[in-house]
Amino acid sequence: MAKAIAKKKPLAKKSNTIKLNFDTSWEYAPAPESKSAATINKQYDLFINGEWQQPSSKKYFDTINPATEEKLSEVADANAADVDKAVKAARNAYDKVWKKMPAKERAKYIFRIARIMQEKARELAIVETLDGGKPIKESRDFDVPTAANHLFYYAGWADKLEYAFPNRRTEPLGVAGQITPWNFPLLMAAWKIAPALATGNTVVLKPAETTPLTTLKLAEIIQEADLPPGVVNIITGAGETGAAIVNHADVNKIAFTGSTNVGKIIQRAIAGTNKKATLELGGKAANIIFEDAPIDQAVEGVVNAIFFNQGHVCCAGSRLYVQESVAKEVIRKLRDRMQSLIVGDPMDKNTDIGAINSREQLNIIQKYIAIGKKEGAEMYESSCALPSKGFWCRPTIFSNVAQSNRIAQEEIFGPVLSILTFRTDDEVIEKANNSPYGLSAGVWTDKGSKIFNMTKRMRAGVVWANTFNKFDPTSPFGGYKESGFGREGGLHGLLPYLKLIN
């Protein structure tokens, strides 16, 4: 006979020590995605005029895996002369090919790029995770599919612009200089390239220096799709390269996603020129839980709002406002939920929270954690072990935070949440809007009328109701105040790349 049931002793608990126990005897075995399913070259040149070209400086810089600090590859460092070459190629392609091409033909190229991206989804996800540190689960299920969706969506608009803007004639702007951030490298490249190409512009794009690899992979895809040379040029480098793009006289449009500080520099630089700009900058989103909210789903929403992509999300819900009557319950549930978050190897399919993108960013996050402690907020971090190499930060929450605390005002861009409490609707709206930022916000309540009241009065570009961090190519995204201007996504995302005539 099979052996009898192994029984555990029932646990007698006193109500003052009630705590869930997440030290489990049933551990998940490692489930690593295979590195060998992706090819990463030893060295990458600049992608200009449809060809890979050496940088004129002959200089290259390393890109590393933030989870292991191992070098993955080295990429070209483009200087002003390279930027000039790329802009000239883009201008030439604009004048001679892309501007004249029938819109439906343009669409075919964009569709083709999207399809190849889907075919290479696994490889792209692996490279994104290796280069940026985000969990493979996220690059596989979010970054890559959402990037492909964005291209599909805008490909559809290419020959329908007259319906997007009825009774107006549209004209492209010319050459778009685009600079993307390190938090969603491939997705941001797709956000930038898709509407630019669909509206008939040509592109010079620079990915962030810590995460250039998927964008260079995208260049390979563009090459494979046989896009006419010069329509999309991809050059790599750090801030100086970006500045050279912004300051180039023959660039008609700047699209930038990144920090508010750099956004301000860009605006100063282009003042007095007739360059158009779209800036998508920082945020310190208010996520508001009312006492009548579905609390368990709200707690899950908070986790998704602040710990998604290690909190490296410009629209992250980093300021949590909880109505006082439910604050204790929410914080308790949040703490328990954090215990089941798996932090570690980003390539493991079970990992929820990966590596911090760079040492520099880790230093910033740690600086803010120290500030939070000094400001007297109550800190709680999950008890998970961290790998010895690489850049890591435990999911962290601060409760008893005041509106005047720096951790409630400044963008941390990491897995660190500030929790504040409130009593009335008016109070929380005032506090939520009391920020130089205004990119996104969240409202959790079971009451529909309250949702509409809140969304109308909240000064934020995106307001999510009973959910958070949801993205769709059909939905415009962008900020109020110092979170930037211009919209990306949806019909609104076409306009920043067009002149409307008549």
Add this chain to the structure above:
Amino acid sequence: MAVAKSIRTKPNLTIRQGDFALSTRIDQVGVEERASRFTKRSIKNDAKENGLKLVLNMIDLTTLEGKDTDGKVKQLCYKAMHPHDALADIPTVAAICVYPSMVKVAKKALGDSGIKVASVATAFPSGQAPRDIKIRDTKYAVNEGADEVDMVISRGKFHAGEYNFVFDEIASIKEACGDARLKVILETGELGTFDKVRRASDIAMHAGADFIKTSTGKIAPAATMPVTLVMLEAIRDFYYKTGKMIGMKPAGGISRSKLALHYLVMVKEVLGEDWMSNEWFRFGASSLANDVLMQLMKLKTGQYQSANYFSVD
């Protein structure tokens, strides 16, 4: 195998009953999203083997048919004790679940194996009978030797808003159970919304349930991951408030090992280690056991065997 005294519970009449109409609200989209996230966990190697054994050990092997006979029940009991003798080192199932009239047969067949006998009662599956009959039904099952009683709530009364009636009924069945553990079946497939599932869970736990259970298996949909998640979260909140652990039993519709492992992930990540045994979590299922055995054989031999190698009882 005797169950320790401390987990026997009287109705929680000392606990201040909340207004059940004000049970925590549930957002359907959020619950479904969260439930689907558990299915993303990758369970491999040791984790898979240990998980499968745990699943097997949590099964309430069930036969609830009009055509049940002594013979059928005896065969099922043998299967419970010897799930698959070609595999050494596997546990037995947790319990056999039968109608009251079959309790005595099952009890005798299982002998001192340690496997429990669970009996449905209270005019299962509809529950459409007067309370005194339900109580007699329960007492009969217990007198025949049932270790556990699976009762159904009066869904009609629940929908009509007569929460006190539902509460009192559960409390009176609990009393009739004596030392037997009480599982309260909510029949979530008839409740319609997650809000109502949550409310029914709260009523059942406050009224003295030792376990809450999703379904009779006679109504579709039976157990789903989202519905089970709502109930697990109700159990957690009750535990936060009272320190008293309540068991969970999803029943019906779980016939694949992979899905059962997803449930296990859910229990582990919502309630934690203390619930990871058949003392606190059960699967009500009949065909799940063979799928688990097939997977265990696959892990051992590296090959899938034909279903014909696994006994059908």
